[in-house]
Amino acid sequence: MTRTDASDRLNRLDLIEARLKSGEALILADLAAELGVSRRTLSRDIALMRARGVPVEADRGRGGGIRLSARWGVGRMALSYDEAIDLMISLAVAEQLQSPLFMANLGSVRQKLVASFGPRQRAQVARLKSRILVGQHASNPTRESLAPVDATAIRRLHRAFVERRLLQITYSAPERPPTSRVIEPQFLHYNAPVWYVLAWDHLRQDVRTLRCDRITNAQPLGETFELRPFSLFEPALEGDHVLQ
Template identity: 50%
Template sequence: MPRSNSSNRLQRLERLTAQLKAEPFCIIKDLARQLGVSERTLARDLALLREQGLPVEADRGRGGGVRLDRRWGVGRLNLAYAEAVDLLIGIEVAQKMGSPIFLASLESVRRQLIASFSADKRERVEALKSRILVGVTASTYVQVSASPPPDLVIKALHQAFMDKERLDIRYQREDLEVSERQIEPHYLLLKYPVWYVIAFDHLRSEPRTFRCDRILSASLTGTRFRLRPLDEFTHIWNGEDLRV
């Protein structure tokens, strides 16, 4: 019985913490009812959360409620390396597109992210950034026919691109013909809002471009490839002005 009570309380504390983070202000009576406990038990739970470092504030002037310190969480963001790289590359893409909205703040975030990396990781990030290209906006025809790629495809493509690993894909052409390919995803090209993979296609033994949303499935092969220079692929976009 004590073990069950302890488990129940841990689960309740997790729910309580999530609720406080999700809501700007919580009424004590409503919170106790949602958790299925008395207000006295809720008060003990809140006291325990304070002891554990969660900055719970009481606001008795508004019907007896609680909330987290509004300043809590600022500066506490903790990103994994892959997450930080994704965020940094997203910022770089926004800057390459020349969007004037929020760029001042994004530049500050970009500098802080770069400063958080070690020297060798900065080099890796710079190498990744150089492989992401931004071209002209996609035509209306292309935009209308585009759709988000499946999550599993995005995940496999993301890893293959970062690790320089060959990818087995099933690809559907515009005429709906489906073929199986093994590709090396050397570069990514954004023609907003559509992403393309600029790859070496082992089926055709030459560079090809694949629309990401036409990749039906993708799986990693475990075989790495050596990055080919960008000038081997320039004929693909026929002199289009790209931002690298």
């Protein structure tokens, strides 16, 4: 089989699987015509899909048809690095909540996700749970002032948080001009539905608590930082050092 033939077949297998996952019951003859292959070729493709673990069921009869088994569950998922980071943070939040609703399979899901990272990244994600804090619900005035987040800035914040990289941001506090500052995102703090980052602020050389919905223009820098003692940030949880 040539490289082109192999590529065509892989693309065809992906297309067949996507069609099956849509819930359609597919007629073999119609599908073969749509894909521009013979029924024999299509039958070989289906046999290969079964060998790869996709539970394809076939109807007997002249027309023939294929569908996914009713027992088919979640298959393999391909996550980007940023998606995996977001999921790790979400799992850490769920672990901190200690809700029975979330705990049934949380451990095994976390283990599988950690295993998908490389050795260096595994060391970084190992301490995520201890760096994510869940507090009380935000006050009504705070909830009412909540603004839509800058999705790109938050994605970069998450990456800098996990990789322990300095982050340059623009921060906008009420009735103050926006400021550019370099921070160490040491902890994330959730007062539903508001997220804060507990940071060491290089501009002030002090602890600051920054609302994530007020962060824009985030740019991770090459320099990394060491985790500072949590005791340094405890006063910030009681309202000190907060840039509301």
